[in-house]
Amino acid sequence: MVEALPVFRRSLGDSWRSLVGWTAGVGGAIALYLPLYSSINGNGQMDQLIANMPPELVNTMGLQQISTGPGYVQSTFFGLIGVLLLTIAGTSWGSSAIGGAEESGRLELDLAHGVGRVQYSLESALSIVVRMLWLGGFAAALVIVLNVPSALELDPLNVVAASIALIGLALVSATVALAVGAITGRRVLATVAGAGVAVVGYALNAVALQSSDVQAVSSASPYAWAFQNDPLTGGMDGPGVALLAGVSLVAVAVATVALRRRDITG
Numbered sequence: 001m002v003e004a005l006p007v008f009r010r011s012l013g014d015s016w017r018s019l020v021g022w023t024a025g026v027g028g029a030i031a032l033y034l035p036l037y038s039s040i041n042g043n044g045q046m047d048q049l050i051a052n053m054p055p056e057l058v059n060t061m062g063l064q065q066i067s068t069g070p071g072y073v074q075s076t077f078f079g080l081i082g083v084l085l086l087t088i089a090g091t092s093w094g095s096s097a098i099g100g101a102e103e104s105g106r107l108e109l110d111l112a113h114g115v116g117r118v119q120y121s122l123e124s125a126l127s128i129v130v131r132m133l134w135l136g137g138f139a140a141a142l143v144i145v146l147n148v149p150s151a152l153e154l155d156p157l158n159v160v161a162a163s164i165a166l167i168g169l170a171l172v173s174a175t176v177a178l179a180v181g182a183i184t185g186r187r188v189l190a191t192v193a194g195a196g197v198a199v200v201g202y203a204l205n206a207v208a209l210q211s212s213d214v215q216a217v218s219s220a221s222p223y224a225w226a227f228q229n230d231p232l233t234g235g236m237d238g239p240g241v242a243l244l245a246g247v248s249l250v251a252v253a254v255a256t257v258a259l260r261r262r263d264i265t266g
Contacts, residue, residue, distance in 0.1 A: 007115060007123035012130065015093065019131055022089045023138055029085065030142045033076040037069065038151040069152030070232035073143065078162045079227055083198070086135055086166060090174030091194035093131060097124035098259060099181025099190040108264050121182060121256040128174050136167035154232065161236040165226040168244030172222045173198045175251035182255035185264070197222065222247065 003009065066075045098121065101107035110120060140163035147154045177194030181187060201222040208218035218224035225240040 005123055005126075007110070007120050008127045008130075011097065011124060011127035015127075015131065018089075018092075019134065022085065022135055025085050026082065026135055026139050027142055029081045030077055030139060030146065033081070034073065034143065034146045034150045034152065037072045069150075069154055070158070070230070073152060073154065074162070074227070074230065074232050077139070077143070078166055078232065082139060082166050083169060083202075083223070086132065086170035087173045087195070087198045089135065090128060090132055090170040091177045091191055091198070093128050094174035094177030094194055095181050095187045095190035097128065097178050097181065098255065099177075099185055100187040102181075102185040102264060103187055111264060117259045118256055121178075121252070121259045125175065125178060125252045125255070128178065129171065132167050132171055132174065136163045136170075139163055139166070155235075158232050158235050161231040162227075164241060165231050165237065165244070168241050168248070169201075169222055169226040171248045172201075172244055172251070175248040175255070179251040179255040179258065182258040183262070185262070 066072050098107065101110070107120070111117060140159050143154065143159050143163075144156050146152070147156070147159070173194040176197050177190040180193035181190035184190065201224075204217050204221035205223040205228070208215045208221065208224065218228060222244060225243045226237075227240075229237040229240060231237055
């Protein structure tokens with residue numbers, strides 16, 4: 001009897017240790033930063049710190065509202081540490097799914113045993129999406145748990161909205177890495193591509209925050225699509241999330257077409 005979703009199932013099985021590690025990393029970051037808010041903000045240290053920082057740095061890092069609960073969580077986790085952790089995890093998984101599998105010879109072996117190329121690409125992408133959903137969902141749940149004890153005054157629905165934006169942003173890098181791995185068959189190139197998307201997106205958003213004259217460049221930044229409308233305060237940004245999802249879907253389609261057309265070398 002043929003098992004359903006063999007690539008998806010094996011991918012999850014092979015990566016459970018790394019998933020546990022990334023989950024611990026996300027949990028550790030949230031548990032470290034969020035409980036500090038009430039003690040730091042209560043004695044005015046936060047406002048004093050921001051007042052002593054260069055305005056350009058404050059704008060670049062989005063620290064204008066850090067003295068509020070939503071602003072603090074956005075600045076410390078969702079807009080910084082969370083992006084870093086989920087992007088690294090997603091890029092690693094995306095680059096290894098096809099590019100890494102080809103370099104190791106596993107991809108050629110799987111295809112020789114009746115797994116279709118379209119199937120391999122789509123199931124690999126599904127595996128990445130499921131793992132990213134887990135990390136984002138875990139982050140949202142833990143933030144909500146710490147909301148009241150840390151006096152953050154967050155709306156739980158807005159926390160979910162911010163987590164969805166974070167997942168969408170990380171998936172852009174992950175699926176770009178998947179696509180480049182399928183195009184080139186090289187894990188290093190896929191990793192560089194996925195990381196490059198994240199770095200360029202963050203840089204474009206930082207530039208746009210410096211002056212209204214260059215604000216238009218944020219339209220090309222996945223980071224801005226995710227967070228420019230501040231989901232922790234304003235809730236779900238439908239157009240921004242749609243853009244992130246659209247880019248990821250295009251990247252998965254590119255990966256699928258590239259894998260179908262290219263010669264595979266183990």
